[in-house]
Amino acid sequence: MKLLLVAPRHELRKGEDSPLNAFDASIGGYEMSPSTSIATVAALVPPGIEVVLCNEATQPLPADTDADVIGITANVSQAQRAIEIADSFRAKGKTVVMGGPHVSLLPDMFTDHCDSMMVGELEPIAARFFADMEAGTLQPRYKGHAADMRTSPAPRWDLYPHEQLVSGVVQSSRGCPFTCNFCDVIQYLGNKQRHKDPGQVIDEIQRLYDLGFSSILIADDNFTANRKVARELLAAIAAWNGADGRDFVSFQTQMSINMTKHDDILADCHKAGILTNFVGIETSDPLALEECDKRPNKGFDLISQCEKSVKAGIKIEPAFIVGFDSDTLNSFDMQYRFAMSLPAGSARIGPLVAPIATPLFDDMRKEGRLLEDPTLKSGAPPYYTSNFEPAQMSRAELYVGLRWLISKLYHPDNFLVRLEKIVTLLAPPPWAHLGPRRGRKPRQLATWLASTAIREAIKYDPAFRGVIDEAMAMARHRPEIGAAVSEVIIRYLAITVNLARNRMYDPAWARMDAPPFDIGFTDDRMERLKHWRPMQVPDRIAS
Numbered sequence: 387m388k389l390l391l392v393a394p395r396h397e398l399r400k401g402e403d404s405p406l407n408a409f410d411a412s413i414g415g416y417e418m419s420p421s422t423s424i425a426t427v428a429a430l431v432p433p434g435i436e437v438v439l440c441n442e443a444t445q446p447l448p449a450d451t452d453a454d455v456i457g458i459t460a461n462v463s464q465a466q467r468a469i470e471i472a473d474s475f476r477a478k479g480k481t482v483v484m485g486g487p488h489v490s491l492l493p494d495m496f497t498d499h500c501d502s503m504m505v506g507e508l509e510p511i512a513a514r515f516f517a518d519m520e521a522g523t524l525q526p527r528y529k530g531h532a533a534d535m536r537t538s539p540a541p542r543w544d545l546y547p548h549e550q551l552v553s554g555v556v557q558s559s560r561g562c563p564f565t566c567n568f569c570d571v572i573q574y575l576g577n578k579q580r581h582k583d584p585g586q587v588i589d590e591i592q593r594l595y596d597l598g599f600s601s602i603l604i605a606d607d608n609f610t611a612n613r614k615v616a617r618e619l620l621a622a623i624a625a626w627n628g629a630d631g632r633d634f635v636s637f638q639t640q641m642s643i644n645m646t647k648h649d650d651i652l653a654d655c656h657k658a659g660i661l662t663n664f665v666g667i668e669t670s671d672p673l674a675l676e677e678c679d680k681r682p683n684k685g686f687d688l689i690s691q692c693e694k695s696v697k698a699g700i701k702i703e704p705a706f707i708v709g710f711d712s713d714t715l716n717s718f719d720m721q722y723r724f725a726m727s728l729p730a731g732s733a734r735i736g737p738l739v740a741p742i743a744t745p746l747f748d749d750m751r752k753e754g755r756l757l758e759d760p761t762l763k764s765g766a767p768p769y770y771t772s773n774f775e776p777a778q779m780s781r782a783e784l785y786v787g788l789r790w791l792i793s794k795l796y797h798p799d800n801f802l803v804r805l806e807k808i809v810t811l812l813a814p815p816p817w818a819h820l821g822p823r824r825g826r827k828p829r830q831l832a833t834w835l836a837s838t839a840i841r842e843a844i845k846y847d848p849a850f851r852g853v854i855d856e857a858m859a860m861a862r863h864r865p866e867i868g869a870a871v872s873e874v875i876i877r878y879l880a881i882t883v884n885l886a887r888n889r890m891y892d893p894a895w896a897r898m899d900a901p902p903f904d905i906g907f908t909d910d911r912m913e914r915l916k917h918w919r920p921m922q923v924p925d926r927i928a929s
């Protein structure tokens with residue numbers, strides 16, 4: 387028996403990418419955020435089943451595959467494409483199984499498009515599931531529960547098209563103890579955090595190192611939520627990193643900003659080589675933080691805490707949201723001024739969206755404010771606006787404001803201001819004093835991505851050449867952080883090019899002092915907004 391596991395493109399309409407792709411900093415068919423789902427499922431497949439992986443972001447879908455069973459994972463931005471793939475394979479007589487976050491949150495959406503579905507986590511029932519597959523007795527629906535992460539096997543990255551990955555990926559835990567009302571992760575993974583043993587994580591890191599990775603993402607929902615467990619793992623990573631003749635590896639992860647309260651955590655992260663934190667800042671407005679129950683961010687001077695992180699050697703890449711009920715048309719300028727005060731090269735900027743199964747979704751449903759595009763079923767907006775009516779602005783104004791905010795923050799002049807803050811504050815990596823090692827050759831991908839990002843940025847706007855020269859000159863002032871600063875520059879360029887392609891970065895808009903809410907221009911996206919209608923949600927889904 388042969389099983390093909392597919393991670394679909396992040397596509398909300400045929401040919402239209404999810405807006406989130408712009409911030410993945412992927413260029414030319416190479417990806418920053420690979421699918422741990424299909425690699426982990428592959429590790430659970432028993433020896434009697436041949437397994438093949440397809441990541442559609444970097445390789446064509448093998449439409450004429452000889453696989454007996456097609457397994458498809460889907461999060462919200464992959465849902466429409468996943469259904470399209472499922473229908474095409476079923477039309478050819480293939481058995482199709484579907485799973486993943488959005489399947490778990492909204493199984494009824496996929497019932498008519500697959501022969502069997504996996505709701506929840508596979509590990510606890512993998513043996514029964516694959517035994518049924520081999521016997522040809524797959525059930526219409528399987529219900530998995532929260533997995534003991536100590537039983538989760540190392541993902542099969544050796545089967546994955548890893549040559550096209552910018553960074554390796556390790557997942558050391560699932561779940562998050564916080565209760566942000568817009569977060570769907572805790573709806574399918576839960577509030578109780580579950581962890582792998584440090585030895586498991588080190589084994590996975592070593593496997594990625596052996597594949598040539600010198601950059602690894604620890605893709606936890608909140609890496610330091612449990613400080614005790616985090617410190618144990620950090621000690622193990624620090625003991626591994628650079629030891630026994632290995633080159634050093636830089637790590638990135640996701641942590642709440644409240645980790646900066648703890649000097650011991652900051653020091654442990656830096657010693658282990660965790661040098662970048664993707665952090666949900668969301669907003670500096672206390673009313674909005676209270677509204678969404680963003681507990682880790684309350685009561686902080688967010689600017690000084692972000693500076694403290696960078697001074698400790700951990701760069702930040704913050705996420706910002708506009709569209710809270712407390713937000714007004716002035717909030718875009720407020721977010722701009724706040725973001726410009728931070729030592730952050732790039733930022734993930736988006737609208738507040740109510741994902742299915744979240745408290746925010748339920749609230750918007752009860753208030754009759756949920757909207758949907760008739761051509762979509764997932765409820766995910768396909769561009770930079772919300773799936774519900776904001777309280778103090780229209781959805782068109784939200785789109786215009788975000789386009790202005792993104793253009794302002796990604797304009798080269800403003801990037802250089804923030805880059806100078808990074809260069810001034812950033813502590814060097816813990817191995818900087820050891821000098822360069824002459825171990826493995828760097829992955830060609832890293833060099834290729836840098837040259838491609840530079841080339842594409844200059845092609846888009848020749849003025850970027852001067853910006854790149856000035857940015858690199860800043861990096862040369864502090865050679866001990868040169869690699870880290872170069873990484874910030876390349877990521878910024880890649881994201882800016884993707885935003886420009888997505889029509890969300892416009893240098894003309896960046897020169898405006900305020901969002902042009904009264905611009906009155908014709909835009910196909912603005913036209914589509916008019917066709918969204920109230921969402922009719924059955925009680926069984928909303929609950």
